[in-house]
Amino acid sequence: MSRNVVMGVTGGIACYKAADVVSRLKKEGIGVDVIMTKNACHFVDPLTFRTLSKNPVVTDTFATPEAWKVGHVALAEKADVMLIAPATANVIGKVAAGIADDMLTTTIMASRAKIVFAPAMNVNMYENPIVQENIRRLKALGYYFIEPGSGMLACGYEGKGRMAEPPEIVSCVLKLLSEDTETTERKAENSDLAGKRFLVTAGPTTEKIDPVRYISNRSSGKMGFAVAEAAFARGADVTLVTGPVKLSCSPGIRRIDVSTTREMLKACEKAFPEVDAVVKAAAPADFYVVNSCDHKIKKKSDTITLELAQNPDILKTLGSRKEGQILVGFAAETRNLETYAREKIAAKNLDMIVANDVSAPGAGFDVDTNIFTLITADGRKTEYEKMTKSEAADIILDRIMELMEQKTEK
Ligand code: PMT
Secondary structure, eight states: OOOEEEEEEOSSTTHHHHHHHHHHHHHTTOEEEEEEOTTHHHHSOHHHHHHHHTSOEEETTOSSGGGOSSOHHHHHHHOSEEEEEEEOHHHHHHHHTTOOOSHHHHHHHHOOSEEEEEEOOOHHHHHOHHHHHHHHHHHHTTOEEOOOEEEEOTTSOEEEEEOOOHHHHHHHHHHHHHHHHHHHHHHHHSOTTTTOEEEEEESBOOEEEETTEEEOOSOOSHHHHHHHHHHHHTTOEEEEEEOSOSOOOOTTSEEEEOOSHHHHHHHHHHHGGGOSEEEEOOBOOSEEETTOOSSOOOOOSSOOOOOEEEOOOHHHHHHTTOSSOEEEEEEEESSSHHHHHHHHHHHHTOSEEEEEETTSTTSSTTSSEEOEEEEETTSOEEEOOSEEHHHHHHHHHHHHHHHHHHHHHO
């Protein structure tokens, strides 16, 4: 089966990495057509992409008009996946605003393919709330994003904004390409969660002390990501709200990255009315630093005092607004596991809690396995031996299915 990627290249120094992406996609046997914006042509000559893709390159100036006997609609139709790499703040903003004023943006607008952006820009631009809002908006509409990396940027700044490396971009595109065929097969086999919408949270949150220090905890995100992946594999529509972790997820999962507990609350509140079930595997920081500093705190005295204030309890907030959703929390305890877990069910209006003793070897934070007890709101309790977090995720989802069925029977 032939697979085609239409790749949009926009103006940034990361254009040179885009050439490597084309070359790698070709090696995977994928057909590549490149559209370059006018600005991209200042960085790399279209001839580079023409040579690597073995296809004519479309430019805004239509420098090679004879090469394309078809317009943007035909190109849009040809794409199984559209990849925009590098994606500037400008192109992200234009697409988010519905602007289609050149070959690339009209093709994006006309395409029904999966569209994935690999942003690359200066750290201040990337962190600009307008850019972040545009990214959030596009993610909510089903566009995919490959997180930029952190490090020294070409503009001389240090921070987040460096385009993801070509192997990561290619592996994401391959996942998206294989998803259509694979998930159709997989869903035919096991699609018991098809039509169900899940909100899953994962990872820690971080609370700033100063620009170089923060408060956080040992959560790696593995448990939450396992639940999100398992639900997705079983056909569910999954929104994953995650704190800062080093994990990647299937491109079909709607991933929302946050840093603080208050940001996690905001993302969850937004998604909550639209979902059937919530699994809160995240370990949000319970406190934030009231007297955080905008500048690095100097070691002038032997001690400093941080004033901490309580963060909102996300699960409790959702519990107070429940309208038929199944709400599942986790309890991370080191003693009195069952007592504290039962208290949390009542305090947060949960349907079920996954209680894990995070001090037990092979359970809890940053390991691939977990040992847990499921307790439902009706008081039933089942204890489970050590197993992988993926296996645990499937058991949790099975029980959620039962709870959903019980609810519809009532
Ligand atoms: O990420 P891993 O390394 O794989 O580790 C997995 C895990 C140990 C983080 C996970 O299995 C787990 O136990 N997650 C819950 C951690 C936690 O915050 O537990 P808690 O008992 O403090 O909170 C109870 C519940 O309230 C949790 O569902 C939590 O997401 C939620 N909560 C807590 C605080 C807060 N401000 N808002 C919340 O919603």
